[in-house]
Amino acid sequence: MEQGTRAKAWGRVWPAIRPPHSRNLRAGAWYPIVQDELPDRVTLEIGNTTIEVPRRVLEIRPRKPTRFSVVHRVDYDNSRPRASVHKLGRFYGVCPACGERFALYGKPEQVQCKFCSHKGDVAWWETA
Numbered sequence: 728m729e730q731g732t733r734a735k736a737w738g739r740v741w742p743a744i745r746p747p748h749s750r751n752l753r754a755g756a757w758y759p760i761v762q763d764e765l766p767d768r769v770t771l772e773i774g775n776t777t778i779e780v781p782r783r784v785l786e787i788r789p790r791k792p793t794r795f796s797v798v799h800r801v802d803y804d805n806s807r808p809r810a811s812v813h814k815l816g817r818f819y820g821v822c823p824a825c826g827e828r829f830a831l832y833g834k835p836e837q838v839q840c841k842f843c844s845h846k847g848d849v850a851w852w853e854t855a
Contacts, residue, residue: 733759733761733772734759734760734761734791735759735760735761735762735763736759736760736763736769736787736788736789736790737757737758737759737760737787737790737792738757738758738760738769738771738785738786738787738788739752739754739755739756739757739758739785739786740752740754740780740784740786741785741786751773751778752773752778753821753826753828754798754800754821755796755797755798755819755820755821755828756796756821756826757788757791757792757796757823757826758771758773759771759772759791760772760787762777765782766782767781767782768780768781768782769782769785769787791823792823792850793823793847793848794823794847794848794849795820795821795823795840795847795849795850796821796823796850796853797818797819797820797821797831797849797850797853798818798819798820798821799818800815800816800817800819814830815828815829815830816830816831818831819831820838820849822840822842822845823845823847824840824843824845825840825842825843825845827840827842829841829842831849834849834851835849836848836849837849
């Protein structure tokens with residue numbers, strides 16, 4: 728099954744909330760909500776698996792956004808490099824089409840994903 732084909736809505740984890748159960752969810756990435764019947768939880772599809780997440784930790788939208796998310800890493804520290812996330816810098820972009828992360832240089836208004844070629848606006852006004 729293609730990811731998101733049975734999506735009822737789309738959700739991403741609020742940047743300020745990183746509970747243990749959201750560790751598999753990437754900041755700035757949108758995930759299809761495949762079950763939304765419970766008042767306090769939704770079920771997200773991540774690749775070929777699903778995960779239940781408390782509704783309160785998600786930003787939920789009826790349609791998948793087309794704008795690139797911007798993640799502002801508040802825990803970023805130049806003096807303590809951390810694997811792949813460190814090379815992305817304090818701000819990085821997330822493609823709405825494929826979910827890939829990439830470094831942002833300057834403050835571009837539009838970008839094109841080098842992984843899937845999606846092109847669009849950068850949503851600086853809703854930094855995750």
